[in-house]
Amino acid sequence: MTHSILRRFTTRMYYKFRYNNPIAEYIKSATEKHVIAKWKAKVETAAISIDSCEETIKNIVDNKKSISRFGDGELRLLRPGEQLYFQDRDELMVSKLREALNSNLPNLIIGLNEGIIQENGLLKQKVKNWWIVYLKDHGLQLIDLLPKNRRYGNANITRFYIDYTDSQYSLRISEMLKNIWNRKDILIVEGEFSRLGVGNDLFENARSLHRILCPVKNAFSRYDEILEACKEYGKEKLLILALGPTATVLAYDLAKEHYWALDMGHVDVEYMWMKMRATGRVSLRGKAVAESKDRDSADYSLSKSDQQEYNSSIVKRIL
Template sequence: MKKLLIFLKKNTITQFILMFVRSIYFLPYKLYVRKLGLKIISPEESVQMIISEKLSVARFGDGEFNLAFQHRGIGFQEYSKELEKQLLDVMRDSKKTAVTVALPHGYCDTSEDRFKTKVFWWSYVVRNKHNIISFENSVGKKEVLDASFTRVITELKNKNKINRIIEKIKMIWNAKSVLIVEGSGTQFGIGNDLLANAAHVSRIIAPAEDAYKKVNQIRKEIRNFINSQQSLEDVVVLIALGPTATVLAYEFGEIVQTIDIGHFDLQYEYLVNGSYDRIKLNNRYDNEMINGASFLPSQNKKYQSEIIALIN
């Protein structure tokens, strides 16, 4: 039954129907966002600030909101009271730290998005407006970064802007020592040139699903890596672990530049394969695709050599 529900949710026919059903939320969305006091910086400007100010970023999206406010899991990450508390703590404590929280720009504006992305946010924002207000009250900031800078390839309309943002994102780790904390099957930068400009790459591999169950072990391995570095000035930590990444980016973000990088590698792989839409990739775990948990593990020797910890 669970597999059937996932299929019905993710197949193209359902998505096509939902796209038109959600369009009815356009006017309520426009009315509501006028009342929001929150400003979300554009994806391009967000990336530029991450680079120039060496910002650490903890991203919140609909998945984190489901866990924090709806008390329910999101498919690849089951709900837990502890995770809910941690996400809420990140919101509340973000006023006191240098770690920057980020929200999808769709919470405020969809003018530069493709239609299927627009209607998703119109529907989501209207149906979850009380949660957004709760976030706003907790964070207390009037300006936050765009969490969707990691998804521009499938979401934005302007391909020239997409290309500019991609090249800027690569500069975050230019000539730096990079620690990637990723789920099994993420294989960030393997088979593409995303990390070609990094000085050195190390990896901590965690479970692709329910990674938060292993959060203490992941924390320990990140600390071990940090302690092994002579200087953290030219080190950046990239975390691709769903809501667990939000928590860890906040926890380590004041020690070393730490970025919840989300689905960026997946998005880049779509583009490498000639698509601006989500497509099934045989070499990646992709929680948003039907049978996305089925993939070919990398036999790349360089990738294997970069792994400093494997957490099952």
């Protein structure tokens, strides 16, 4: 009986002080500051840093670097038993992700989400809070996974809008990205309904554009075919990859053979969200948006002109 009364009292006090209460907010703030301070000390000890998006893009342009991006999804797959909505767990893929993360190729940037180091003041507070919880729960595992004494690129070069507070910053990053493929022959390697550049002007300054279509889900199951197709059709071209964690591994394997390959998942979606001034992760007609709430009932139809242009750009289907 006493235990039951105490439990009810504790529950009432929890809900009484949970919302809009200065004491609760103070405790929450103090906890967050403690988590951040503790994490930053570990990062400093490990000598880990992450370049800005501007620095990362400049490195890609000036030095013709490839990039493999490790967002929260890729890092999640490196934990035992985890999988993603669009990619079942595959131990070979996990092994390849570890290999890429620990690689040290001179022509490859390994990108991490800058939310990890909590230094960009333009990130929305809810995004910072998400990473605080992530670091509280998984920080020790993460610090063990990451190679030490290393300067990483910024994985957010393709995540430049929805997580940020400054639209001018987002516009500036998008214009810098366009400079990467300015007057270049590009080969897009993407999921069947990703349709990068369709219905927008993201790649209009490219000299030519062709694409290889791959499975929407579990693309890694066709990895060998995709890799060979990239080598066949990607000679002397800039490869733009949008295939989730498969793209992370693919950029690494292609860089080893001196192809110029960029893991650029989400870039088209973020660009369109920016253009329409979206306030959330909304669906886009004609495209697969994995993060939208109605992703399972998406409308993949295109206008007649977009469909014709899209079809004419496809050089291979691996479905």
